[in-house]
Amino acid sequence: MRLNIFCVCILFFPLQGCVTKQALATDEPSYEESARQRLFSYTTDNKFSEYLDETVFIPIFVRNKEHSLPYFFKAIEDLDYDKKRIYLWIVCDHTKDDSASQIDAWVSGVRSQYKSVETEIDTGAWHYPGQKSDLSWTTERHLRMLELRQRALIKAREMWADYIFYVDADNILMNPSTIRHLIDKNKVLVAPMLYSPSSYTNFWGGMNNQGYYVRTDEYFPIRNNEINGTFPVALIHSTYLIDLRKRKSREIQFLPLRKDYKYDLDDIIIFASHCKSVGVEMYVDNTVFYGYMPVPLDESKSLEDDSDAFIHLRMEVMTEPPVGVGIEMQKSAYIQEKVLTPTKLGFDEIYVINLKRRKDRRSRMKKVLKMQGIDYTIFDAVDSKTLGEDYLAEMGINMLPGFIDPYSQRTLTWGEIGCFMSHFHIWDDVIEKNYAHVVVLEDDVRFQPSFVRKVTDLMGRIKAANLKWDLIYLGRKKLKNVDEFPITEVEGLVEAGYSYWTIGYLLSKSGAEKLKDADPLSRMVPVDEYIPIMFDKHPIDEYSENFARRDLIGLSVDPLYIYPTHYTKDVNYFSDTETSSVWEVDVNVNDESADDVKITDDKVAHHRAKNEL
Template sequence: MLQAASDHSVDNSTAMLHEWLRGVQHRYHSVEWRPTEQPSSFADEEGPKHWPDSRFVHVMKLRQAALRAARRLWTDYILFVDSDNLLTNRQVLTDMMAENLTVVAPMLESKSLYSNFWCGVTPEGYYRRTPEYIPIRKWRRRGCFAVPMVYSTFLLDLRRRASRDLAFYPPHPQYPHHLDDIMAFAFSARQAGQTFVNLRSLTSSLLHSMAVDMLPGYTDPYSDRVLTRGEVGCFLSHYNIWKQVLQQELQQVLVLEDDVRFEPRFHSRLVAVMENVHKVGLDWDLIYVGRKRLQAKGPESWVKGVPDLVHPGYSYWTLGYVLSLSGAQKLLQAEPLNKMLPVDEFLPVMFNKHPKVEYMQHFEHRDLRAFSVEPLLLFPTHYTGEPGYFSDTETSTIWDDEATETDWDRREAGHGRGQRSEGAGLQPGAQ
């Protein structure tokens, strides 16, 4: 389907677009043509280059209408292209789809340094020139890069679950900036749990634009290193799921990382545990189904009245856990992005079982009601040092330095925590 709109024009744009449509419309399943000759300007604009709020709102409504039409037709993809953008590479659409991202854009050329992406955004929502921009723009860095904003020409993959909450209009209720179609969509994407990101490259500017900062004084207990970029990506995967739970008011979900091995009868055993939990009316926020037990302060005690459930001590790994709506609320209310530590250490902080008091002091409310299935219902597919083992969290780059690589898990094979996976997925209902 092709949808074209032309209005508020003071030149022959409408005629040119109409002529082009007559020549190509036979190539499309259907064509929707929306021309409006009058008025030629907005009532509150001061000239053709002035953008009052009414002009921004009009563009946002046009794009939202196109998005609604695409969703109504169960379209797999929708490509937004401004009329002054020309795509000359016949392969570009195939290349963008191959990236398998919710939002992806081609880098557009111009006679200057101008393009259709930003590598940095100020807290007020304006363009910020960052060191990453020019090397990418001049093709000295090649690939698909994480950026906080794309505009003008970009592709949305509507097959992906994350695309359901994307919107151009109206702006998100918490949108904090001046009205702007580009910034409003970028904010919508972030609130929907998306950034315009290829996780192969979480840039420093993107992390700063998201107000990501490391917990003061944090170092890895095994390698004495700081947070890695992979650990940030892992945390953001879980954090975005917690937001989705809250936004959709999901009562309970099962969160699984992407490298787990299920024990026999996983499903029936988990169902039995959850039935017992509800039968005794246990107040819970989080229930581990897979973790690394550390038992730093002795054996863990059993939960009264619920077979196969214990009160967990300090634990590593977030292989799998059941999370309630109240649990997601508590994790988000802690505002962990600007005092981040690995997600598998953040959770014990939140249920007040972390051995380092100096870490816990940064989080005022540590009342997460956490439990663990015992025996555990899933384990990692590979352990540190085994054939086939790979970890983006342990072997990546320093969180705020794209040049400093880390390989502690390989040097410390068999001793490190290992097994922090970069991806996490959500299953509503936990059964």
């Protein structure tokens, strides 16, 4: 099997001299501009730099990649290499999406720029015998891939190309100097290390005697850039460069199979096994950032899942470190990309809460929502920097007597007041406009793959079950180690326990009315303390007892659909709520009273990334 199982983790790539949020308000370059300058610079000590670039043969094999081709081909266009020294061979077969016409359009636009462009497009059979889905890797498909790679190798040798550069059609080489960096490594066979939204990448640290993947001690240090260099590894795949000038490269082949080959018929394992048998070392290089690749899906998934996974990859990449690199993937001007028609997913409104001064977050949210075909309304947040005692008096805001934050042991901050009021005004808007159901999102969320389908399917199940609900968390920080009972009528829902964050939730009109009618402004607590109080799951009775009616029907999706972009202590974490000044009121906090309200969950204090408004 091509698919390897890895634990999900946050992407990590150490970026020196990260731009601070404060810099975004100045005339300095944007985060993306600075990141491009930092990541994609190229210098060389090559004494032959005054000569023509060596010739490179690039074979590209396409099957059902209409979702990635506009971005893949843009990365090829942007390679900082003399195009008149590049030969392209593009093969498209067994495909039922729009890949073939996209290839035709792109080739028509760029053909004259390259040394040569050859295409083979087969519009015949779109499936392989015995495949269970379009993502199945059958024996025939593995053999077809080996055949194509061997044909490419022969073509490159026959035209006396200096290098052959294999690149999978969904691997996005964001670094324009990729080819030059790899050539500088002076290896027979070397791969640029590519990131994904998990710990998956394009090399194996080890392989056992049966030809299966083995996790080595060096894998994560290499993958996470804790060590840098060009490392010998057991297997590389998807994207790699072969130096055809070196004598040892003459021994490389994909087919025919060796008579003593004893492993599964898998094209990447076959290639690695052959290289090992002839003494050709495989290397992976992580000295610079190269780009990204999607995590392969198993054959139970569909092409729609594959497309959703690529959209998710694009969203993750444009999020700042440690999630991504803060750079948006660009698409080719030669390909007309399919644009999703924006919808509200069956809701009356989708609110996105954003501070006017946080243009960086607004820009990112607009892009990721457009990627997913989500129609929305930007709801201007209440800015804590504009608040004062006059505003508190006008709105009738008073802090709940005796309130002390259970973790930071302080009173309310001005940012928490602004955050609460932002949500409060949305509840008011829902009631005033008589909306039945809405979505509320904050501007610092990361969407899980297939978010739109997950929400749409969930609402379908809720409707079918005629389930009553007031508020459903889409993302949250679950606190206190307590059982949360599943909603038996609707798969994927649980009764919400004590939770932090209001990064995203579904809200009904009845929920908005309950939240507003409890008169929370006259006894204010942070909004993510207030909501658990209202569904009667707050652990501090002294706070809950101030609100007589606590019958909000609070549920949560499980697993979650969204997460915050950054957590406390992450690089680029910045909270307009948590870092704002404290509302100075007369509260006597001594050690004894603090002990009375403190919740014994040590881990939460580190991870509480509350409502960054």
